[in-house]
Amino acid sequence: MDIKEALCVRPLHVGTLAQSQRGGQGGSRALCPPRGLQECPLCSQEHGRERCWFSPQRAQTDPSLCRPSEKVTLDPETASPFxxxxxxxxxxxxxxxxxxxxxxxxxxxxxxxxxxxxxxxxxxxxxxxxxxxxxxxxxxxxxxxxxxxxxxxxxxxxxxxxxxxxxxxxxxxxxxxxxxxxxxxxxxxxxxxxxxxxxxxxxxxxxxxxxxxxxxxxxxxxxxxxxxxxxxxxxxxxx
Missing domain, CATH: 2.60.120.920 (SPRY domain)
Structure with a gap:
């Protein structure tokens, strides 16, 4: 997979950060963002989520990048009788x-x-x-x-x-x-x-x-x- 084309690259779960710093298992991949990519601000702020990185170009073209989908439901008060x-x-x-x-x-x-x-x-x-x-x-x-x-x-x-x-x-x-x-x-x-x-x-x-x-x-x-x-x-x- 070409990492620059990936929508969301998830090299390491935040929960394994301490392990990787100690050289333990689960830290086999680097925490530093790959060259040319930036860290997702949403993932970096939410503990328990995996960290991910993406290109600035992708951030401009995909407005939903690393944002959770809305929990939309239908409003029965507006629903047509049909x-x-x-x-x-x-x-x-x-x-x-x-x-x-x-x-x-x-x-x-x-x-x-x-x-x-x-x-x-x-x-x-x-x-x-x-x-x-x-x-x-x-x-x-x-x-x-x-x-x-x-x-x-x-x-x-x-x-x-x-x-x-x-x-x-x-x-x-x-x-x-x-x-x-x-x-x-x-x-x-x-x-x-x-x-x-x-x-x-x-x-x-x-x-x-x-x-x-x-x-x-x-x-x-x-x-x-x-x-x-x-x-x-x-x-x-x-x-």
Missing amino acids: LLLSADHRTLRLAEGFQDLPDTPQRFTDSPSVLGSRGFTAGRHYWELEVGKGHSWAVGVALESVQRKDSLSIALGKVWALRLDWDGQYTALHGLPALLALQEKPRRIRVHLDYEGGQVTFYNTENMAQILQFKTSFTEKVFPYFWLWSADTFIRLCD
Whole structure:
């Protein structure tokens, strides 16, 4: 493996530091960062985690580097009556019919949408999700002020999402939808949010190939966003 191309190189667990200084077992590899690489500040601050190093170039291109994924769950208070959430609020399916739920200001009604339980006003964050083999889903982010009582087409000015349409066409959703020509059909997707940088980026988690990137600017809280309109598929948030 070329160490400069490695996303995260883990030569030595911090718990073996004392051993290596005494010449004991477990300290066979050097603690000094390999040439041209820098130590991850997150790992160096968290005892019990393995230390790792990466290149400055990688730090610029991968905003999630050495940051833990967010523990995103689905917010039942925003879930459309068309949607069915699992008991742990991590899996989303289309309900068999329109459910009798309180019509609160927070709830989506005309759009089969739901927000994540946590919003962001700063920083870099990412979460991963799995989609089923079916069509008619969208994942991304939305502003807190997104319209809750209108269709998705009306709300698009405040949504940045990747959608798979009923005909198998992938679309970039924001304002006027734009068709995408993807070589692969991603089943597991990583969504990156860089709040200050104004970027929302989607990756195919299996090979970390970039699918889509939006560039904008945010001035209010941003939430994970999910849309589903097919009984043949699901959206599941990953651990």
